[in-house]
Every structure is written in structure tokens, then in C-alpha cells.
Amino acid sequence: MTPARLLVSSLFLPAFFLSTETRADAAGSSVLYFPEDVGNPAWVKPRQEQQLEEGKKVSVFHNFTFTDIQPKSGMDFLHRIVDDVGLDYKAVHYDHGNGIAAADVNLDGLIDIYLVSQAGPNGLYLNQGDGKFADATAAAGVALPDVIGVTASFADIDNDGDPDLYVTNVRSANRLFENLGDGTFKDISERSGLDYDGHSSSAIFFDYDRDGLLDLLLTEVGQYTTEQSRRIQGTPTDEKLENPPTYYVGFRDAFAGHLKAERERSSLIYRNLGGNRFSDQSEALGFSDLSWTGAATPTDFNNDGWPDLYLLNMQGGDQYWVNREGKKFERMTREVFPKTPWGSMGVKSFDFDNDGDMDLLLTDMHSDMSEKVDVDREKLKATWVEQNWSATFLGGKGKSIYGNALFRNDGAAGFTEVSDSMNTENYWPWGVSVGDLNADGWQDALLISSMNYPFRYAPNSLLLNQQGERFVDAEYLVGLEPRRDNRTAKPWIALDCDGIHADSKDCAGRDSDLTIYGALGSRSSVMLDMDGDGDLDIITSELGDVPQVLRSNLAEQKGDKLNYLAVRLVGTQSNRNALGAKVTVHAGDQKWVQVNDGQSGYLSQSILPLYFGLGDQSQVDRVEVVWPNGQQQSFDKIGDGNRVIELTEAAEG
Amino acid sequence: MRVWFGIAAIAGVSFGASYAVTRAMSGDDDSRTVQGSGHPTQTYAEQDAPATPQIIEVTGSEFVWRFRYLGPDELAGTPDDVITEGELVLPLGQPVELRLTSTDYIYTFRAPEIGLLESAIPALEFTLAFTPAEVGQFLLEIDPHCGNRELHDNDTMGFISVVTPEAYRDRLTEAQARPHWNSLSQADQPIL
Numbered sequence: 001m002t003p004a005r006l007l008v009s010s011l012f013l014p015a016f017f018l019s020t021e022t023r024a025d026a027a028g029s030s031v032l033y034f035p036e037d038v039g040n041p042a043w044v045k046p047r048q049e050q051q052l053e054e055g056k057k058v059s060v061f062h063n064f065t066f067t068d069i070q071p072k073s074g075m076d077f078l079h080r081i082v083d084d085v086g087l088d089y090k091a092v093h094y095d096h097g098n099g100i101a102a103a104d105v106n107l108d109g110l111i112d113i114y115l116v117s118q119a120g121p122n123g124l125y126l127n128q129g130d131g132k133f134a135d136a137t138a139a140a141g142v143a144l145p146d147v148i149g150v151t152a153s154f155a156d157i158d159n160d161g162d163p164d165l166y167v168t169n170v171r172s173a174n175r176l177f178e179n180l181g182d183g184t185f186k187d188i189s190e191r192s193g194l195d196y197d198g199h200s201s202s203a204i205f206f207d208y209d210r211d212g213l214l215d216l217l218l219t220e221v222g223q224y225t226t227e228q229s230r231r232i233q234g235t236p237t238d239e240k241l242e243n244p245p246t247y248y249v250g251f252r253d254a255f256a257g258h259l260k261a262e263r264e265r266s267s268l269i270y271r272n273l274g275g276n277r278f279s280d281q282s283e284a285l286g287f288s289d290l291s292w293t294g295a296a297t298p299t300d301f302n303n304d305g306w307p308d309l310y311l312l313n314m315q316g317g318d319q320y321w322v323n324r325e326g327k328k329f330e331r332m333t334r335e336v337f338p339k340t341p342w343g344s345m346g347v348k349s350f351d352f353d354n355d356g357d358m359d360l361l362l363t364d365m366h367s368d369m370s371e372k373v374d375v376d377r378e379k380l381k382a383t384w385v386e387q388n389w390s391a392t393f394l395g396g397k398g399k400s401i402y403g404n405a406l407f408r409n410d411g412a413a414g415f416t417e418v419s420d421s422m423n424t425e426n427y428w429p430w431g432v433s434v435g436d437l438n439a440d441g442w443q444d445a446l447l448i449s450s451m452n453y454p455f456r457y458a459p460n461s462l463l464l465n466q467q468g469e470r471f472v473d474a475e476y477l478v479g480l481e482p483r484r485d486n487r488t489a490k491p492w493i494a495l496d497c498d499g500i501h502a503d504s505k506d507c508a509g510r511d512s513d514l515t516i517y518g519a520l521g522s523r524s525s526v527m528l529d530m531d532g533d534g535d536l537d538i539i540t541s542e543l544g545d546v547p548q549v550l551r552s553n554l555a556e557q558k559g560d561k562l563n564y565l566a567v568r569l570v571g572t573q574s575n576r577n578a579l580g581a582k583v584t585v586h587a588g589d590q591k592w593v594q595v596n597d598g599q600s601g602y603l604s605q606s607i608l609p610l611y612f613g614l615g616d617q618s619q620v621d622r623v624e625v626v627w628p629n630g631q632q633q634s635f636d637k638i639g640d641g642n643r644v645i646e647l648t649e650a651a652e653g
Numbered sequence: 654m655r656v657w658f659g660i661a662a663i664a665g666v667s668f669g670a671s672y673a674v675t676r677a678m679s680g681d682d683d684s685r686t687v688q689g690s691g692h693p694t695q696t697y698a699e700q701d702a703p704a705t706p707q708i709i710e711v712t713g714s715e716f717v718w719r720f721r722y723l724g725p726d727e728l729a730g731t732p733d734d735v736i737t738e739g740e741l742v743l744p745l746g747q748p749v750e751l752r753l754t755s756t757d758y759i760y761t762f763r764a765p766e767i768g769l770l771e772s773a774i775p776a777l778e779f780t781l782a783f784t785p786a787e788v789g790q791f792l793l794e795i796d797p798h799c800g801n802r803e804l805h806d807n808d809t810m811g812f813i814s815v816v817t818p819e820a821y822r823d824r825l826t827e828a829q830a831r832p833h834w835n836s837l838s839q840a841d842q843p844i845l
Contacts, residue, residue, distance in 0.1 A: 091758075252757045256774045388796070390761055390772040392779050 029494075029513035032506070035456050038489045038519050043375045044457075044482055051476040060466040061438040062477045064557040066538065066550040068484035073549040074133040077115045077123035080234050081544040082148060082247040085118075086518075087233055087493050089454060091369075092250030093224040094118065094170075096294060096345070096430070097523030099151030099202070099603035100541040103163035105140070106183030111528045111608060114142070114152050114165065115541055119232045120241050121145040122152070122167065126183065131531045131551050140184050147172040148247045151524070153605035155205035155214050155598070158276055159576040163607050166216070168200035171225060171248045174218070178276060193278045198265060199223055201294040202603040206307050207575050208285075209326030210629050213272035214575045217309060219293040223263040224254040235544050236494030236515055255366075256393070257292060258315040264290040267311060269329070287329040289319050295431065297347045297599050298580065299358065301336065301409070305630045307580050312344035314366055316395050337407065337415065342385065342400035343367045346431030346602050350443050351593050352422075353408065353468035356584075358595060360407040360415070363429035363447055367402040378427035378458075381420065404429060404447075423471045426461040431602020435527035435536045436613030437478075438554060439564045441592060442467055443613075446480075448525045448602055452543050453518025457488040460522055460540075480538075480550065483520065490545060492518030520545055524602035529611070534562055534642055536611055541602075563614035565623075566644040569596055573629050573649055577607055580628035587617035587641075614641050623647060706748035706782060709741070713753075713760030713773040718793060718811050722825065735825050739811035741793070743785045744821035751781040761796035764813055785815040 033039045055062055084094045098116040105112045110127035117123070121143035125133035137143045148170040154163040162179040169175070173195035177185035189195040196218060204217040225248035232244040257263040266288050270278040282288065291313035298307040306323040313319065318340035321329040333340070343366020349358045367382040370389055381403035391397045406424045407415035419425055429449040437444045442465035450458040459481040463471035475481040482488075493516040497507035507514060524541040531537065535554035540547050555562050565585060569578035581596045592612050600606035614620070620638035627633065627649050635647055710721040710729055720741050724733025743749055753762050753773040760773040762781065771781045791813045816824060 253755065253759045253775050256759045256772070256777075259772075259774060259777060387765065387770075388761065388763070390770050390779070393759075393761070393772045393774075 029515045030497075030510055031515050031517065033489060033517045034454050038457055039517055040486075041457050041488060044486075044488070047375060048476040048482065051473055055472075055474070055477045058464075058466060058472045060442075060464045060472050060474075061440050062464055062472075062474055064438065064535075064552060064554040065479040066552050067479065068548045069131050069551050070484070070546055070549040073131055074128070074135070075113065075123075075125050075539070075547055075549050076135065077117075077125065078120075078238060078546055079115070079117050079542055079544055080120040080232070080238060080241070082119050082232055083230065083234075084247070084250045085452065085543065086235055088230075088249070089493075090250060090252055090254075092252075092254040093199070093221055093294075094247075094250055095451070095543070096201075097521075097543040098149060098541055099524045100526050100539060100547070100601065101152040101154050101165075101604045101606050102526045102528050102539075102600060103154035103607040105154075105163055105165075105179060107162060107181070110532070111530060112136075112183075113526070113539060114154070115547060116149040116152050116167065118149060118543075119234065119245055119247065122149055127530060129532065131537075131549070133549075136183060141187070142167070142177055142185050144169070144175060145241075145243075146245050147175075148245065150200060151202055151603035153203040153205055153598075154607045155579065155605065156576040156607070157205070157214050157272060159213070159571075161576060163577075166194065166203050166205075168203055168218070169197075170199055171197065173197045174200055174203070176276075188276055192276050193280070194218075194270060196268065199225070202296065203605065204296055204298060204309075205577075205598065205605060206298040206579055207272075207628050208269065208307055208323055208329075209271065210306065210574075211272075211326075212571070212573060212575055212629065213274055214577065214579060215272050216270040216278060217267060217296055217298075218270065219267045219296050219311065220265040221294055221314075222257045222265050222290075222292045224257055225250050235490070235492055237491045238544075255315065258395070259393070264292075266290050267293050267296070285327070285329050287321065289321070289331075291316060291319055294345060295347055295603055297349050298597055299349050299360070300580075300582075300595075301358065301360075305626075307628075310347060310349070310360065312347055312362070313340075314343050314345055316342065317400060318344050318362070339399065339401050339417070341367065341405050342394060342402055343369070346429060346447070348432040348434045348445070348599055349595065349597065350434045352406070352443060352445075352465060354442065354590075354592060355409075355468075356591070356593050357409040357411060358593075359409045360405075361424060361432055361434070361445060362405040362407070363426075363432055363449075364401065364403050364405070365429055367400075368428050370402075373427055379423070379425050381425060421470075423473070424463060428455075428458050429461065430523050431525075433525045433527045433538070433601040435611055436465075436564070437462075437527070437536050437552065438464060439535065439558065439562055439613030439615070440465075441590065441613050441615035441617075443594075445471065446525055446527070446538065446601075448522045448540065450521035451519065452521040453492040453516070455519055455521075457519040458521070460525075483548070487520055489517040489519055491515045492544070522548070524604055526600045526604065526606055526608075527611075528606075528608055529566070534564055563616065563618050563641050565612045565614060565620050565638070565641045566609040567612065567623060568609040568644055568646045569625065570646060570648040571627060572651060573631065574627045578625075578628060578649065582626040583610055584624040585612045585614075586621045586623070587614055587619060588621070590615070590617060609644055617641070625649075706750040707744065708750045708752065711741070711751045711753045711762060711773065713755040713762075713810075714757060716758075716795070716810060718760075718762070735828060737828065741811070741813045742821060742824045743813060743815045744818045745785050745788055745815055747818060747821075748782065748784045753779045753781065759796070760810070763794045763796060764791045765794060766791045767813070769813075788815050788817065790814050 113125045115123045124137045126136045150168040165177040167175045175189045176192045199221045201219045205214040228249045229246045271281045292315040296311040309321040311319045320333040322332045341364035345365040346363035370385045385402040406419040429447045433446045445463045447461040462475040464474040495501040495514040497510040522540045527536045533555040535552045538550040571578040598605040622636045708723040712719045720737045722735035755773040795810045
């Protein structure tokens with residue numbers, strides 16, 4: 001460090017470091033919590049009490065609880081971070097974390113879980129039933145311990161009835177694994193043509209040309225890393241990896257990448273050619289999208305039967321691409337969505353108001369980074385963005401929504417943005433998992449939210465759908481928060497202040513080992529009935545920590561008043577997973593519509609049965625399916641609910 | 654004809670001091686219109702700027718603003734440059750052109766009291782052109798971009814001092830004895 005920089009650093013020492021009394025842990029190391037209250041935020045209890053009090057006034061059913069059973073579940077996966085989000089913290093896209101995908105990989109009828117780590121091995125956990133999981137990573141051959149992972153998608157790319165696995169990475173080839181039918185996998189990346197090497201994010205399998213084979217939209221963020229690589233040290237209390245991988249260090253101005261053309265990359269559309277081979281058809285399809293995209297969703301908002309694409313932009317406006325009968329994609333964003341969130345991260349298309357058409361819920365993380373926001377402002381749009389960030393940085397003013405958006409589909413009248421009146425705004429959201437957690441017939445939304453070091457702790461947001469009229473804040477009502485054992489922080493950084501880190505700002509005034517605690521924070525989630533009891537449970541992906549395995553007791557609480565139907569689709573003429581199918585369940589005078597898009601949570605795609613809460617209806621009259629190839633089929637006299645039914649596409653339309 | 658007062662200098666900055674803001678103002682950063690309560694509207698507008706503004710390179714580096722006042726040759730890095738850190742001194746009623754960049758992180762040059770708002774980003778240059786219309790000191794609030802504020806949790810990155818042309822001359826002359834920015838290491842130089 002130059003003398004000039006030493007001077008500057010001392011001038012800019014955070015007041016926190018100068019005033020905070022440090023503690024010592026059992027090993028005698030100094031302990032510092034950053035921010036100071038991260039280990040025990042004073043706002044948690046009042047907020048919990050307030051929500052519990054407000055819960056007494058709401059009609060939406062919330063008399064059930066989630067319990068984090070991770071320590072006894074066998075899911076001992078540890079997510080590991082690169083040092084750009086730890087020891088060498090900087091604002092870079094690595095802090096977006098990683099996904100979690102679910103599918104029945106060994107075809108035993110139980111949904112298994114694949115968790116992606118940023119550094120170190122990924123984890124495949126086979127469901128043993130009753131909330132128990134077994135680590136099958138090594139046997140399955142899907143650990144990928146030497147790469148920097150991002151996320152995963154399950155999809156049956158060869159229509160042979162088992163879920164194949166695609167894993168995206170940073171600066172190393174993405175991997176495609178063919179499921180061999182017994183829960184083990186074969187790496188076919190290179191032969192498949194899907195071994196793209198860049199800054200990939202989510203991978204969305206869909207059948208854009210309706211030929212019965214799943215194609216792929218591979219989202220590409222943009223170049224956020226330098227050519228400098230470094231071996232990972234990780235968080236201090238984690239068991240050290242024998243051979244920690246190296247990672248490419250991020251740019252210090254990574255989040256200005258959208259202003260630098262040389263860092264832009266287009267997302268790609270690959271066509272499935274059959275035989276487990278794919279071909280990049282982006283150019284032929286007229287598809288070139290340089291947005292900084294981490295996630296996307298297929299949609300069919302124009303109801304022409306061809307899946308369109310909604311691509312998120314985390315640093316600018318989103319993009320909506322209309323599919324012209326599988327031959328072209330045409331950008332139609334502003335015609336349909338005049339304003340979109342500026343910093344979009346998560347997306348889910350679902351029918352929140354049960355009117356039969358698909359609405360669109362978007363989460364905006366980056367607008368929430370423009371200013372420190374106290375707890376009492378979390379439910380507000382970030383109206384201050386344009387006062388804090390320049391028009392240059394934002395790409396203009398008055399063009400964006402600064403916060404989450406809920407676009408209600410009003411049919412021919414287009415979309416109406418109703419996030420504030422529906423109470424879907426929140427703070428630091430990543431992605432969305434949607435499901436009817438209370439089985440009342442209205443789909444709820446879990447907005448996985450929060451940051452880690454050096455930010456304060458923030459809770460995930462659970463929004464219970466009150467009959468399509470309003471979403472009710474419920475993370476404390478149903479026990480998602482506070483976390484198990486009131487955990488809010490963990491050791492994040494270890495410094496040797498008498499040695500190699502003596503020059504660190506954090507070591508000013510210290511000459512011993514220093515452990516800095518940072519906030520816990522989730523990144524992704526999946527809803528599934530992991531224990532087969534008829535209600536939806538939740539498993540999260542955490543940054544730098546073990547997952548939360550959140551078991552619901554709804555079935556126990558509701559007893560014989562629980563009514564649901566789970567629908568597993570089997571395509572025959574269409575793709576085997578029936579991704580793109582539209583399902584309508586009729587019971588009495590009610591009906592519910594879901595599209596089987598596989599979008600299970602932030603960054604990730606899963607193969608799960610569609611779960612329909614039936615409210616008071618115990619009998620199902622019929623289920624109508626519009627298969628991805630356009631064929632319509634009605635399954636009558638379904639009868640009893642509270643079971644998983646399998647519906648198979650007719651051989652001929 | 655523009656009058657040039659300075660030779661290379663660094664003005665001392667005391668971050669522990671409190672800065673009196675002469676007048677509370679809020680502004681529309683697009684038009685650079687600055688309106689004070691109880692005062693007539695004043696404009697820091699590009700159209701007010703004569704053809705020969707004082708050019709000042711503004712560089713964010715390690716959470717400090719550095720200012721390079723280009724000398725009569727209007728070239729950067731020549732001996733007639735004047736260098737300051739933390740405090741940007743501007744002449745009342747004379748046009749200035751700020752050229753913003755950064756050596757490391759994303760910064761926002763943000764003086765909300767007088768409606769100034771622009772980004773400073775490595776390898777890019779953005780410009781702010783205006784004519785200071787009011788004597789006073791105005792805080793340069795630190796940019797809260799994505800976590801960096803949490804680690805460098807000051808409220809300000811210095812301030813702007815708008816002074817009379819005479820005081821402006823004196824301030825830059827006073828700074829002559831300070832070390833020149835060019836003597837700093839290459840790593841501290843802005844990337845343009």
C-alpha cells in the first residue's frame with residue numbers, strides 16, 4: 001500500500017470500526033459483527049410481534065408452521081463462497097449466489113434435490129421419505145468440485161422418462177448430464193454442444209418449435225470477471241476443501257458492465273436436434289439480447305400456442321420476445337410492457353387471481369441497492385433511485401419501475417401493474433417460488449430475499465394470497481422467520497491482524513486473529529411435498545451456509561379438511577415433461593389454471609407435479625390439459641383429491 | 654477570455670470538519686435547475702456555459718474524489734495542472750466542465766443540494782457542465798452503490814466550495830506548495 005493510500009484508508013475508516021467493542025470467541029480470536037447488530041437485530045422481535053398481531057385480522061389461512069429440520073434431514077450440503085463475496089468482498093455478480101433444482105432422478109416416486117455451490121462440490125440428495133435425504137453426489141457423478149457453479153435445471157432432453165441435468169458455471173464449460181435411468185449420470189457436455197463457457201446463469205428448457213424435443217434458452221449475464229484468478233479460501237468455520245478451486249476475480253466496477261459494450265454477451269437459444277445434440281439457433285431465430293440476464297421465463301401471453309420469452313435485465317429494462325411459430329423471435333417489449341423493473345432478478349408467471357390467465361410477478365433486487373433502507377421502508381418502491389443514481393447509469397429516467405412488479409393480465413386490455421395494491425413489494429428480493437402453501441385454492445409466493453456480509457440481516461418474504469385480493473406478509477406467521485435457533489449470522493471472514501492481513505482496514509487497532517460475522521442470506525428455493533404428506537414444504541439455497549429444510553405441518557393442522565390434487569404430466573407427442581402444458585382443474589363451480597413451466601425458484605428449473613390446492617372441494621370433476629403441441633385433452637371423473645395423478649398425452653390429437 | 658489562476662497544488666481536506674451549507678436547495682438533475690426556498694430559480698445549465706469553461710477532471714479513487722484542474726494548455730498531466738483531493742473549488746459565475754471517471758469502483762458524483770448527479774466509472778468519461786451560481790459549500794454525498802457504502806460508511810466524499818473568482822484564484826495559488834498528483838504511483842492514476 002502506498003503512503004498516500006494508507007492516509008486515505010485511515011481517513012475513511014468506518015465509524016463502526018473505531019467505536020465497536022470487540023469480543024472474543026472460545027479460541028481467543030477477536031470477534032466482530034458487521035453490521036454491529038447482525039447477530040441479534042433489534043428489529044426482529046418487534047417486527048415479528050407486529051406481523052403476528054396483524055395476522056389476527058386477516059382471513060387467509062395461516063394456522064400452520066414450517067420447521068427447519070435440516071440438522072436431522074441428512075441434507076448436510078454446505079454452500080461455499082468465492083472470496084469476492086467474503087474475504088475480498090466487492091460488489092460483483094458472484095453475490096447473486098446459486099440455485100436449487102428438484103426432480104425424481106432415480107424414479108422411485110420421491111423428489112430429489114440438487115444444490116449448486118459457488119465453490120467446491122455440488123450436492124445431489126436422494127429423498128428417502130419422511131423428510132430424510134441421502135447424499136448421492138459422488139455415486140451420481142455430478143459433484144463438479146473444480147468449477148465455479150451457478151445453477152441447475154432438470155429436464156428430460158431425450159424423452160426417455162428420466163430427468164437429465166444441466167449445470168451452468170462461471171468461466172468454465174456448462175455441463176450436461178444424461179441420466180442413465182438409475183440416478184447416475186453421464187457427462188455428455190462436449191458432444192451435446194451445450195458446453196458453453198462464459199458467465200451463464202439460468203437455463204430454461206422449453207420447446208420453442210413444438211417438435212416434441214426440449215430446446216434451451218441459456219441466459220448469459222455478461223462479463224463480470226477479470227483475467228486474474230485466485231485460489232479460494234472460503235468462510236472461516238467451514239471444513240477446508242482439500243483442493244479448493246480457483247476463481248476469476250470480479251471487476252470492481254462489475255455493475256457498470258451494461259455501460260461497456262465489450263462486456264456484453266447475448267443469451268442464446270439452442271435447438272434440440274435429437275440424439276442429445278443441440279445447435280445454437282439464436283441468429284437464425286433473430287434472437288440477440290444483450291441484457292444482463294440472470295433469469296427468464298417462457299410464457300404464452302398472446303395465447304397463440306407458441307411459447308414466448310420474458311428475459312429479465314438486472315441492469316436496465318426487461319425484454320419480451322414473441323415466438324413467431326417457432327421460426328423467429330420478435331422483440332415486443334415496450335408494446336406490451338411500457339415499464340419494467342430496473343434491476344430484475346426473479347420471475348414467475350402464474351394466475352394469482354384465478355381468472356384463468358397468466359399474470360407475471362417480477363422481483364427487483366438492484367433498485368434496492370441504491371440506498372440503505374431501514375426496516376420500516378422495506379415495503380416501499382425505491383423511489384429514491386433517480387436521486388441517487390445518474391441517468392447515465394440508469395439508461396435514462398422515468399423509464400423503469402424501481403421495485404417488484406406484479407403485472408395483472410387483463411386480457412385484451414393488456415397488463416396492469418398492481419404490485420403496491422397487492423402488497424408484493426419487499427426488500428432485496430432474488431427470486432420467486434410459487435405454490436399453494438395453505439391449499440386454499442390461491443397460489444402463494446415466497447420471495448427469497450436478503451444479502452450477506454457486509455449488509456444487515458433481512459428475512460425472506462412469504463406472501464399468502466388472500467383470495468386474489470391482496471397478499472399478506474406471513475413469514476413470521478408461519479414460522480419461516482425467525483430462522484432455526486434465531487440464527488442471523490455466521491463467521492464470514494477470518495483475518496490474521498498480526499500477520500498477512502495487518503494492512504487490512506478491518507485490522508486497524510488490532511493485533512490478533514479477527515473473525516468477522518456476516519449475515520445469513522438465502523438465494524433460491526423450491527416448493528415440493530418432500531415427505532408425501534400432501535402439503536408443500538420448502539427447501540432453500542443459502543449463500544455460504546447449509547440449506548433450510550422447511551417442513552410444513554399443514555396436513556397435520558388441516559387433517560381431513562386438507563384438499564389438493566397433484567398432477568404429473570407425461571407427454572408422448574409433446575416433450576416428455578410436458579413443459580409448456582396448460583392445466584385446468586375443475587371442481588364444483590371452481591377452476592384453477594397452471595402452466596407447467598418448470599420454473600421452481602430463483603435461477604432454477606425443476607420437474608415437479610403441479611400442486612393444486614382445492615380449498616373446500618374434495619372432489620375433482622375433470623382436468624383439462626392443453627399439451628405443448630397444442631392438443632387439448634380432457635380427463636373426466638377424476639374424483640377424489642388428495643393424491644398424485646398421472647395424466648398421459650393421447651397418442652393422437 | 655477565461656482567466657487561469659493556478660499551478661499544481663493540492664488543497665488540504667479535513668474530513669472531521671462540519672460544513673456549513675450556505676443555502677438549502679433541491680434540484681432536478683436532468684435540467685440542472687436549482688431552486689432555493691424563497692429565492693429565485695437559478696440554473697446550472699449547459700446553455701449557460703460559455704465556450705471556454707474551466708475543465709476539471711474528477712476521478713474517484715479509493716473513495717476519495719481527486720480533482721485535476723487543467724491549465725492553460727487544456728491538457729491533462731502537464732505541469733500547469735492543479736490537483737486537489739476531497740474539496741472541489743469552483744469559481745462563482747464562471748463556467749466549468751467536470752469530466753468524471755474512476756480508477757476502481759463505480760462512484761456517483763452527487764451534490765443533491767445543487768442538483769449535480771453523474772456517474773464516474775473506470776475507463777469511461779462522463780461530463781457535467783454548469784456555471785456555479787451561488788457561493789457556498791455543498792456536500793458530495795458518498796455513493797451507496799451495492800455494498801461499498803457498508804464498508805466505507807461515511808456520508809460524504811468531500812464537498813464543493815463555490816467561491817468568488819478572487820477567492821478561487823487565491824485558493825489555487827495557495828495550493829501551489831502541495832505535492833503534485835503526477836508524483837503518485839501509476840496505480841493511483843485514473844484510467845482513461
